[in-house]
Amino acid sequence: MPTFSNRLGKLSPYPFVEISRIIAEKRAAGADVVTFGIGDPDIPTPEPIIDRLLTASQDPPNHRYPETDGLPEMRRAIAHWYRQRFDVDLDPDTEVLPLIGAKEGIGHAAFCFLDPGDVALVPDPAYPVYAVGTMFAGAASHVMPLHHRNGWLPEYDAIPDDIARAAKVMWLNYPNNPTSAVASQEDLDTALRYCREHDIAMLHDAAYSEVGYDGYRAGSIMQIDGAKDISLEFHSLSKTYNMTGWRMGMAVGNADMIKALFQIKANLDSGIPQAIQEMSIAALTGPQDCIDDNVTTYTWRRDRVIQALTRMGLPVDVPRASLYVWAPVPAGFTSAEFAARLLEETDIVVTPGSSYGQYGEGYIRLSLTTPDERVETGCQRLESWTIPSPRS
Ligand SMILES: Cc1ncc(COP(=O)(O)O)c(C=O)c1O
Incomplete structure (x- = not known):
């Protein structure tokens, strides 16, 4: 047994x-x-995205192992999308990493920052993968309760000093699953300032940034001054382009943090099938x-x-x-x-x-x-x- x-x-x-x-x-x-x-x-x-997949699937180089950091055109497409959508500049070779869906990158990110006995600040309620990744890395989650009375935002003052000193990462997710709450740029800036003050890596999951109602458009944490010093943002093509089945996401931000995630992934997965990358390039650079x-x-x-x-x-x-x-x-x-x-x-x-x-x-x-x-x-x-x- x-x-x-x-x-x-x-x-x-x-x-x-x-x-x-x-x-x-x-x-x-x-x-x-x-x-x-x-x-x-x-x-x-959408059909043009599927058309690109069909063509790409017939190209023999796409039948072979992909690179962990994706096709250069894939990384450039991600940087292009960030520029168009958020007016944010990213170096496609050092500040961008394609993922096999955001979930994969979120789970693996824990291994970049956390050792057994470390602490991660994790919101509750939340997408379960932040806490699960933390547990897999042998670290402990310190729960940041989200309450209706605070607009489902964490209360940073309530985090005990010893936890703030011990914490290595903070997870945030806006627009939020499951509460559907949104965070203003000021709210994200408050979180970033807290993380900078306590030497905490900020990991922001923005998987729902493209589903905004009544004219609401979510911002990116990368639009905030200094964000790139201490943070990564996770994104997904799943909800934006109805591509949950194809598995494509991305992490962007601090070059050293991107390199760390690349190193973990290079040892665990072999990248995203190239035909899926090609369809993703079509999604990010084509009509929106x-x-x-x-x-x-x-x-x-x-x-x-x-x-x-x-x-x-x-x-x-x-x-x-x-x-x-x-x-x-x-x-x-x-x-x-x-x-x-x-x-x-x-x-x-x-x-x-x-x-x-x-x-x-x-x-x-x-x-x-x-x-x-x-x-x-x-x-x-x-x-x-x-x-x-x-x-x-
Ligand atoms: C908050 C959040 N982040 C990430 C994901 C996963 O996205 P992907 O399909 O890119 O793995 C989900 C999926 O439901 C989610 O709710």
């Missing part, structure tokens, strides 16, 4: 693996499940109208879901960005109990806020990546459902 590592024993089932299992079980039993679960765009990757088209679609869904939740008596903040609606559960329910009752009684899947950490308790997250007609079906079901009493 093999024996497994202690770290394996510390892992909870990844939330969406568990949810996928439940959905498959329900569907096998004949249920018409509507899922507001994972944030995975249902809208196809799919971004507005996506936002138009998500805006209708956001408004429809908010209407349904409001009719149910659940008071929700209207998201200015991200793919999610973050809604409080009725009094007396835990997040998991409410999500379970919804699934049991309405065949609707939502994610319990507690999957994102203890401070996500009391909320559910609804993803807007479900086709319009399914959103409508789900919303009608929600509106005609009488919220039951909690089971004691």
Whole structure:
């Protein structure tokens, strides 16, 4: 019988693996499940991007091992996109690193900065990979609670002095998953100043920067003076160009930090398939109208879901960005109990806020990546459902 590592024993089932299992079980039993679960765009990757993939797949050099740091044109396309979108200059050879999706880079980043016994400052609720990467590196997460009363931003004054001295990295993510909160440039500047003062590397995950509503456009941490001295920003093509299935992301920022991530990756993976890089170049340098088209679609869904939740008596903040609606559960329910009752009684899947950490308790997250007609079906079901009493 093999024996497994202690770290394996510390892992909870990844939330969406568990949810996928439940959905498959329900569907096998004949249920018409509507899922507001994972944030995975249902809208196809735009055709010109797919066309580039098809051509690139037939080019024999693309059948061979890619370089860890990607094609030079790939890095230049990322720098070009940052210049167009954020007016930020990046050196494509030293300040840019393509990733096999942001998740891969986020997980591996922990190995660049953390040794056993070190401390990472990790928000809660949050995308689970920040804490999991920290644990894999043998380090400890110090939780920075995010609260509604603070606009889901950390309270830096609440971090104890000894933790601030010990911390090696701080993770932030705006626009935020799961709360859909946004951070102003001033908020990001406050975080950067705190990190600089305490010699902490700042790691900002901006995977949702291109999903902004009602004219909102997220900024980049790289627009702030001095950010490049101490920070990396992680990005993803997944949500921007409906490319979750193709696996393409990037890290940009401080050249030494980029080099460290490159070194870790060079020892663990063999880069991104070149045909995927070519389609990603097409995405980043081609027409950007799919971004507005996506936002138009998500805006209708956001408004429809908010209407349904409001009719149910659940008071929700209207998201200015991200793919999610973050809604409080009725009094007396835990997040998991409410999500379970919804699934049991309405065949609707939502994610319990507690999957994102203890401070996500009391909320559910609804993803807007479900086709319009399914959103409508789900919303009608929600509106005609009488919220039951909690089971004691
Ligand atoms: C906050 C956040 N960061 C990163 C990712 C992962 O992005 P990718 O698909 O590029 O790995 C996700 C995916 O849901 C996310 O929610």
